[in-house]
Amino acid sequence: xxxxxxxxxxxxxxxxxxxxxxxxxxxxxxxxxxxxxxxxxxxxxxxxxxxxxxxxxxxxxxxxxxxxxxxxxxxxxxxxxxxxxxxxxxxxxxxxxxxxxxxxxxxxxxxxxxxxxxxxxxxxxxxxxxxxxxxxxxxxxxxxxxxxxxxxxxxxxxxxxxxxxxxxxxxxxxxxxxxxxxxxxxxxxxxxxxxxxxxxxxxxxxxxxxxxxxxxxxxxxxxxxxxxxxxxxxxxxxxxxxxxxxxxxxxxxxxxxxxxxxxxxxxxxxxxxxxxxxxxxxxxxxxxxxxxxxxxxxxxxxxxxxxxxxxxxxxxx
Numbered sequence: 408x409x410x411x412x413x414x415x416x417x418x419x420x421x422x423x424x425x426x427x428x429x430x431x432x433x434x435x436x437x438x439x440x441x442x443x444x445x446x447x448x449x450x451x452x453x454x455x456x457x458x459x460x461x462x463x464x465x466x467x468x469x470x471x472x473x474x475x476x477x478x479x480x481x482x483x484x485x486x487x488x489x490x491x492x493x494x495x496x497x498x499x500x501x502x503x504x505x506x507x508x509x510x511x512x513x514x515x516x517x518x519x520x521x522x523x524x525x526x527x528x529x530x531x532x533x534x535x536x537x538x539x540x541x542x543x544x545x546x547x548x549x550x551x552x553x554x555x556x557x558x559x560x561x562x563x564x565x566x567x568x569x570x571x572x573x574x575x576x577x578x579x580x581x582x583x584x585x586x587x588x589x590x591x592x593x594x595x596x597x598x599x600x601x602x603x604x605x606x607x608x609x610x611x612x613x614x615x616x617x618x619x620x621x622x623x624x625x626x627x628x629x630x631x632x633x634x635x636x637x638x639x640x641x642x643x644x645x646x647x648x649x650x651x652x653x654x655x656x657x658x659x660x661x662x663x664x665x666x667x668x669x670x671x672x673x674x675x676x677x678x679x680x681x682x683x684x685x686x687x688x689x690x691x692x693x694x695x696x697x698x699x700x701x702x703x704x705x706x707x708x709x710x711x712x713x714x715x716x717x718x719x720x721x722x723x724x
Contacts, residue, residue: 426664433464439475450494483511487660495654500708504716505563505723517656519702521673522694526651527627531620541623548579557581558601560589569605569649571719608690
């Protein structure tokens with residue numbers, strides 16, 4: 408009986424020892440976009456903090472291309488040992504529907520570890536637009552169906568699908584004008600070539616504060632601390648919510664004790680006042696919770712945006 412009990416305890420001891428010793432070498436965080444964007448910035452923030460907390464380097468590896476699918480596939484194919492992480496974003500939820508053929512199933516092949524941050528988008532217009540409030544804009548758009556140009560950073564991106572959701576829920580028909588990135592879209596919005604966009608907070612807040620763009624609403628269900636006087640779209644279009652969020656995932660099959668350790672360290676980081684201040688600097692708020700909480704967010708967002716993408720007939724370029 409003693410021998411049997413000892414044998415049964417060995418796997419438990421092994422798992423505990425593995426979690427205690429992790430990480431014993433550098434860890435890669437794969438980011439699916441080029442340096443300088445939101446995914447890269449958040450990856451470097453959390454990588455620096457995890458390096459300090461866990462005593463091993465968390466190295467950021469940028470693998471841009473195919474709307475982050477190249478990076479995702481690299482992580483799916485990596486060893487499930489906790490040494491290759493994926494910086495997950497709302498883009499991964501879009502891609503499940505945007506792309507007809509993927510070499511992976513995101514929800515099946517990537518295990519959620521923890522959420523990191525949620526960032527609202529801001530519905531902004533050129534100051535030449537007569538509408539001063541969101542209700543005025545909706546009335547104007549309904550009176551001028553098909554005459555309002557909505558810029559985005561590209562087909563299937565956050566600014567695009569946020570706008571299409573608004574079209575559906577507000578009963579308007581803004582014409583989508585895609586650009587190769589957020590910066591050129593904002594340039595033409597500032598110049599008056601287009602009238603409106605759903606911009607990320609970090610990319611637009613300086614123009615808002617300078618009076619060069621007029622904010623009509625933020626896209627989260629609660630107001631932003633960075634723009635407390637700006638209402639939410641939900642205030643006038645009940646049920647509307649669209650935000651950019653980030654988190655961490657690992658290959659499916661990664662030991663639960665390693666996922667648990669990473670989750671604990673990430674949540675501790677998110678609770679640190681200095682780190683929370685860094686998130687606030689880019690207009691975001693901490694998205695803490697368990698692996699199951701983050702997994703539910705991914706599943707819910709994948710289902711939600713699938714309906715929008717299919718209804719609007721959006722296909723990846």
